[in-house]
Amino acid sequence: MNILYSAPEINLSGGHGGSSHVSDVLASLEHLGHEIKLIDARKENTTQASKLYSYLVAPFLRTIKHCIFNDVDIVYERNRIFGGGAILAGNLFGKPSILELNEPAELSFEGLRGTVAKWIFNRVSKKATVITGTHNSFFNSLPKEKCLLITYGTNAEKFIPREPDAELIKKFGLVRGKTILYCGSFAPWHMLENTIVAAKDIIARDSEVKFLLLGVGGQFERIKTLIKTLKLENNILLPGKIPHTDMFSYINSADICLALFDRNYGPFKKYDYFYSPIKVHEYKSCAKPIIASSIGNLKTLVADGVNGLLVNEQNPKEIAEALHKLLNNKKLSADISKANREDVLQNYDWNIINSRILAAISRKAGNADGF
Template identity: 30%
Template structure:
């Protein structure tokens, strides 16, 4: 407690998980590993309420840091409807079938597997890959695509202003999620998934328990084994089946509107506070 005020802590990500298990550059038994553990452990212990973005996130904090389930609650990331909707489409100069991704270039994303899928599909002349974002692995991924494999069907756009992102997502025919191999990949629903769904696009992403908390395979999302081959195969399947692609896109949009708008997320947050007697539950 700080001056008798309750502490509500939303860690969003675990520093310990990121440094030790995601980037794998810090040993959990090293001084830096212990420091990052304590950077998570201390505020998690002192908080009266801990906000998590999935139930698997709750389980991680419980198993790794002994946080009691009774002091945690789930509030999904969600989206802002004014920023992400199916209406504001960015203009394009060709009739390509566009497969798009946005995100930071870190181990969570698995962009190398997207490059692998582009390599497999390099002879499909009407398919192009559009990659938005930057990050620690950007130069490595760009080199893999352009120098080592000389791929002409993948285009890197770098960072884009937030207010342009919704329009760019609307120009895609299929959107790609996350394909990393870390613990974090398996327990989260990243914000891009909500954004893709909000603009009504079919989504291909790694099959994880975290994603399955909010989405259902073949209904409102397309889940795959975590290989470039599976990604490429799924792109072709959805490209060649207009009805399936539209059905998944429409139901993704419906799921986002029903459950994950900013109002819906705010309601989840208030319910967590009410559960812990920090506000009156007026529902």
């Protein structure tokens, strides 16, 4: 089938979670035998007017062009504030469509721009054939018969368990069995300050343990200063922004991976933790034990004692004790590693998830042969 995928805010070379997500989704759809046409970002948008044009008007016009000059069987659109142009245009040509929600749409409904965003979203959601989301809070006020609760996943053929990368081991002086990894943005809701406090406890017990904190963001300098103040520079390393193509090497060079999120962060406090974080699926696909916050979707993705250990991220001592347990209980870590790889192969490979989404739209569109 010919799928037009619209992600007008995404630059595939951007190296952040959104670009990784879209790249893996497209690769999976192609693996399943579908032809893909992509509408992606052409420039960075800094004003509300430019976002309105880039996320609504431009995809609308580009979709009309695709529908006239190319074969389009399905329009698949990643939701964004002011987005939906591809679905609205596809509807003019009778094309079934998938609206992908990555967070509750009402998060963008505040103020004047929110009024405009809500008006657009209400019309787009009425035209969409299937609406996907990773948490039931996404579907408030939406027709339940259109809604499909899903998880996200990973490319299990790319993120496979391997031996630690020799160059990374040498570069950072890592010791097998004693490396802890975080990857993501340095944002307040990732609880990196509490991670540093917990790390101090662990390093005091074993000076060979090292933490690799990958990424950049608003709190980078603050975290760097805290590490220096606590005199932990030799054990807590900040490699910076890592290309997603190199991420599997870093994950495979680690022994424990972190997925901590602040339960008191406004949107999580209101809706619960609603994401299905790509990093968790990549960790699991590489057979790594995970320490995660005991909130929302994470409680399903990281079953306590099965896929890792759940903690209250507000308590650094609890984080430290979970780290200590996994570092020193090799059988538990090995059992979790095996379970995580099997879990991804059975439930969280993008091929499985996309097949389910396409089956849903096939049923809704009345296509007996499927997509």
